[in-house]
Amino acid sequence: MTKIHAFDSTLRDGAQAQGISYSVEDKIKIVEALDELGVSYIEAGNPGSNPKDMEFFKRATALQLKNAKIIAFGSTRKVGITVEYDKNLQSLLKAGTDAICIFGKSWDYQVTDILRTSLEENLRMIGDTIRFLKQQNKEVVFDAEHFFDGYKANPDYALQTLAAAAQAGADCLCLCDTNGGTFPNEIFAITLMVKSRVKTAIGIHCHNDGEMAVANSVMAIQAGATQVQGTINGIGERCGNANLCSILPNLQLKLGFDCIPQELLAHLTSVARFVSEIANLTHNEKAPYVGNDAFAHKGGMHIDAVNKNPISYEHIDPERVGNSRRILMSEVAGRSTLLAKIREIDPTLTKDSPLTQKIVDRLKELEHEGYQFETAESSFELVVRKLLGKYQPFFELKDYKVIVNEPSVNGVNSSAMIKIRVGEQEEISAAEGDGPVNALDNAVRKALERFYPAIREIKLTDYKVRVLDSDKASAAKVRVLIESTDHKEYWTTIGVSTDIIDASWRALVDSIEYKLLRQQEKRPA
Ligand SMILES: [Zn+2]
Numbered sequence: 438m439t440k441i442h443a444f445d446s447t448l449r450d451g452a453q454a455q456g457i458s459y460s461v462e463d464k465i466k467i468v469e470a471l472d473e474l475g476v477s478y479i480e481a482g483n484p485g486s487n488p489k490d491m492e493f494f495k496r497a498t499a500l501q502l503k504n505a506k507i508i509a510f511g512s513t514r515k516v517g518i519t520v521e522y523d524k525n526l527q528s529l530l531k532a533g534t535d536a537i538c539i540f541g542k543s544w545d546y547q548v549t550d551i552l553r554t555s556l557e558e559n560l561r562m563i564g565d566t567i568r569f570l571k572q573q574n575k576e577v578v579f580d581a582e583h584f585f586d587g588y589k590a591n592p593d594y595a596l597q598t599l600a601a602a603a604q605a606g607a608d609c610l611c612l613c614d615t616n617g618g619t620f621p622n623e624i625f626a627i628t629l630m631v632k633s634r635v636k637t638a639i640g641i642h643c644h645n646d647g648e649m650a651v652a653n654s655v656m657a658i659q660a661g662a663t664q665v666q667g668t669i670n671g672i673g674e675r676c677g678n679a680n681l682c683s684i685l686p687n688l689q690l691k692l693g694f695d696c697i698p699q700e701l702l703a704h705l706t707s708v709a710r711f712v713s714e715i716a717n718l719t720h721n722e723k724a725p726y727v728g729n730d731a732f733a734h735k736g737g738m739h740i741d742a743v744n745k746n747p748i749s750y751e752h753i754d755p756e757r758v759g760n761s762r763r764i765l766m767s768e769v770a771g772r773s774t775l776l777a778k779i780r781e782i783d784p785t786l787t788k789d790s791p792l793t794q795k796i797v798d799r800l801k802e803l804e805h806e807g808y809q810f811e812t813a814e815s816s817f818e819l820v821v822r823k824l825l826g827k828y829q830p831f832f833e834l835k836d837y838k839v840i841v842n843e844p845s846v847n848g849v850n851s852s853a854m855i856k857i858r859v860g861e862q863e864e865i866s867a868a869e870g871d872g873p874v875n876a877l878d879n880a881v882r883k884a885l886e887r888f889y890p891a892i893r894e895i896k897l898t899d900y901k902v903r904v905l906d907s908d909k910a911s912a913a914k915v916r917v918l919i920e921s922t923d924h925k926e927y928w929t930t931i932g933v934s935t936d937i938i939d940a941s942w943r944a945l946v947d948s949i950e951y952k953l954l955r956q957q958e959k960r961p962a
Pocket residue numbers: 450615642644
């Protein structure tokens with residue numbers, strides 16, 4: 438098996454994406470997660486660009502990483518000066534990493550029109566910079582910026598830039614599709630040609646402007662490149678970088694390359710979600726391999742087939758990338774799936790039981806009202822239990838009031854008052870929050886805590902609102918999904934109403950009831 442080095446640039450090129458800004462703490466956490474995943478290199482930023490990056494490098498180089506090397510990123514020396522006087526190169530050395538990535542121009546027009554220097558000076562800039570870093574015992578990757586466009590415009594000159602880097606001792610020559618518009622067949626042919634001309638290891642760095650970045654990276658590896666650069670979830674400037682979450686399993690599971698230790702590939706989905714969370718991006722649930730929908734089955738016939746043999750509608754075993762199969766709860770899922778789910782709650786029910794029909798009818802009704810149980814399986818279970826009479830409410834709501842005060846004081850702008858009944862006892866409580874739902878959540882917990890201490894373990898991790906039939910403006914319904922955890926498991930509940938607070942309240946009550954139900958049955962939520 439050929440070893441392919443995964444070179445992650447989530448913290449450098451990925452940070453160029455709109456709306457992304459990592460704190461030093463965020464970056465350290467991402468480095469640790471990537472190291473756990475087993476990538477070879479983590480390109481972590483440009484230490485010359487700001488003091489925050491320098492502080493980060495100080496901490497990062499002190500980490501005891503198991504698999505990855507930290508890479509500092511910078512450019513070739515400035516035009517017309519010697520390397521010793523180049524401030525950016527000084528910062529690069531100060532970062533204290535063992536490996537450095539240097540980018541330089543390889544497209545003649547970029548040299549003459551953007552850098553505004555001679556083609557010969559650019560070659561000297563590449564050679565001088567790499568020689569200088571090699572003298573300091575650094576491992577050096579040379580990123581040949583715009584290599585494919587440069588090669589198409591002036592192949593001789595593009596190859597001369599690689600030769601300059603190779604002669605100066607570069608450890609890897611990375612061919613970049615910086616504008617992201619090259620096609621897989623071109624990438625393959627050009628990489629193959631470069632491979633036949635140079636002995637130095639070749640890398641590939643693709644952008645996704647033609648939505649070809651994953652295919653292009655795979656083609657370059659098939660042509661002989663042994664380093665693949667990209668980012669987690671493909672985040673990056675414009676349309677993003679090559680997505681390592683697709684490239685790594687494609688190379689490893691489909692083509693038999695050795696990218697990361699096989700057993701660590703199972704961390705892929707959790708690392709992808711973790712990076713989305715830290716980058717404050719909604720995780721792409723449609724993403725191949727690492728999205729929630731990647732192995733989700735909805736159509737009744739598909740579910741039937743997958744239950745018989747997963748390979749009927751799954752290209753790989755989801756567990757190999759740390760994902761899992763999901764069977765979606767919905768009227769389309771077909772009787773057999775519904776029945777299986779219902780029988781987990783009451784094993785005596787059959788396909789033809791009147792109660793089964795009652796549940797199916799109720800479900801259709803709720804879906805018509807705007808409920809969707811595909812993601813909110815916990816609410817689904819509560820609906821079924823209520824219809825089967827297998828549910829004792831834990832508390833009864835008498836009423837609640839929510840008041841919003843603007844402007845907020847120290848982030849607090851809402852207060853809620855709630856009256857509930859548990860058995861023969863009534864409880865009234867009030868609480869504040871940074872929004873009406875948060876205030877209500879705080880108030881209901883406070884009221885229930887003395888009856889059900891387990892409530893303290895619940896933490897809300899996600900809150901999503903979707904406006905249904907939005908053409909009806911203010912009379913439109915909203916659907917609220919709440920994800921909760923007790924640090925052992927996650928569960929999702931749903932509420933639908935024309936009023937956002939009421940919809941939130943319904944989802945909140947389901948979340949609490951679900952936890953208490955699990956607690957009562959002495960099984961984890
Ligand atoms: Zn790039």
